[in-house]
Amino acid sequence: MIYKYSGHSGVQLPVLSLGLWHNFGSVDDFSVATQMVVHAFDAGICHFDLANNYGPEPGSAEENFGKILKNNLAGHRDELFISSKAGHDMWPGVYGGNSSRKNLIASCDQSLKRTGLEYFDIFYSHRYDGVTPVEETMQALIDIVRQGKALYVGISKYPPALQQRCYDILKEAHVPCLLSQYRCSMFDPKAKNENFQIAADNGSGVICFSPLAQGLLTGKYNNGIPAGSRAAKSTGFLQESQVTPERVEAVKQLAVIAAERGQSIAQMALAWVLADERVTSCIIGTSSVTQLENNLATLNNLTFSEEEMKRIDNIINQKELWF
C-alpha cells in the first residue's frame, strides 16, 4: 500500500480506502462483507468509510462493521482509521436528518453504539442541507471532538461558497478540517475545478468517492446490465437510466488506453483520480474480494504520460458523460 499525508496534518491514509455504502448491509452476505474487510486490512487498507445511513437497512453497515471488528480485528483498533457521517435522512421525525446540532450529536452517539467503538477517527458533516447555518454544524463537529467522540472532523459535498467558511470556523477552534470528501471520477470531474483547490489552500486533505462512477467505469455495463450488478439491484443507487449509450461508448474508448497501459479500465480510472496531487485517498466500493484485488493492483501503475492524459481528456471532456 502507498500512504499519503492528509493535507497539512500528521495523519497518513492509504491511497485506496474502502467504503461501506453498498454491500455491507443487512440485505447483503455477511461472510463476503467480512472477507472484504479482512482482505482490505491485510492489504494495508487501514481506512474504512462509514455513515449513519449505510445499509440497507440504514445503520446495518455500521452494525456489521462493528461485528467484523469484534470477530476478526480485535486488538487492531489503533491500526485503523474509521469514519462516520451524519446529515442525510436516518430516523423518523424532524431531527432524523439534516445538519443541525441536534442531528449530528445524536447521530454520532448512535453510530458509536452500532459500531461498538469508543470514538471515530474522523466524523463528517455529510452534506450542507441548504438551511442549517454552517456555524451551527461546524460547532457541533467541534464539540464532538471536545467530547472525545472523534479525533478529527471533515466535511462532505459542501459547495465552494461555504467550504471556506467551514475551514475558517474549524481553524479558529483549533479543530482543523482533516478531510474534504467529494465525488470524483472520469465521469464527474467537477470538484477538481474549485473544491479541491480550496481544500488544498486550507491544508485539508481531499478524499474522493465513487471513483468508478458506481461501477460504470469498469466495463461491466458494456453489453447491458448484468444480473447482480448495482444497476440491477433495487437497493442500488446506480439507476439503469444512468447507464447511457454515451457513457458505455466512452468506457469502450478508455479501455483501449487502459489495455496499452497493461491495466483494466477500473485500474486506470482509479489511477486517474489519484493522479491529482491534491487527492489524499480515494474510497472504493466492492462487492467481492476479486474486485478488491483487481482494484488494489492499480498501485502497480499510477503514472500517466502527457499524451495518455490528453487522449483521456479528449474522451471524457463531454458534459453529457458527467453526473
Ligand SMILES: NC(=O)c1ccc[n+]([C@@H]2O[C@H](COP(=O)([O-])OP(=O)(O)OC[C@H]3O[C@@H](n4cnc5c(N)ncnc54)[C@H](OP(=O)(O)O)[C@@H]3O)[C@@H](O)[C@H]2O)c1
Ligand atoms: N460522502 C458521500 O456523500 C458519499 C457518497 C457516496 C459514496 N461515498 C463513499 O464512497 C464509497 C465508494 O463509493 P462507490 O461504492 O460508489 O464507489 P465506486 O468504486 O465508484 O463503485 C463501487 C462499485 O463498482 C463495482 N466495482 C468495483 N470494483 C470493480 C471491479 N474491479 N470490477 C467490476 N466492478 C467493480 C461494484 O459494483 P457491483 O455491485 O455492480 O459489483 C462496486 O460496488 C462508499 O462506500 C462510501 O463510503 C460517500
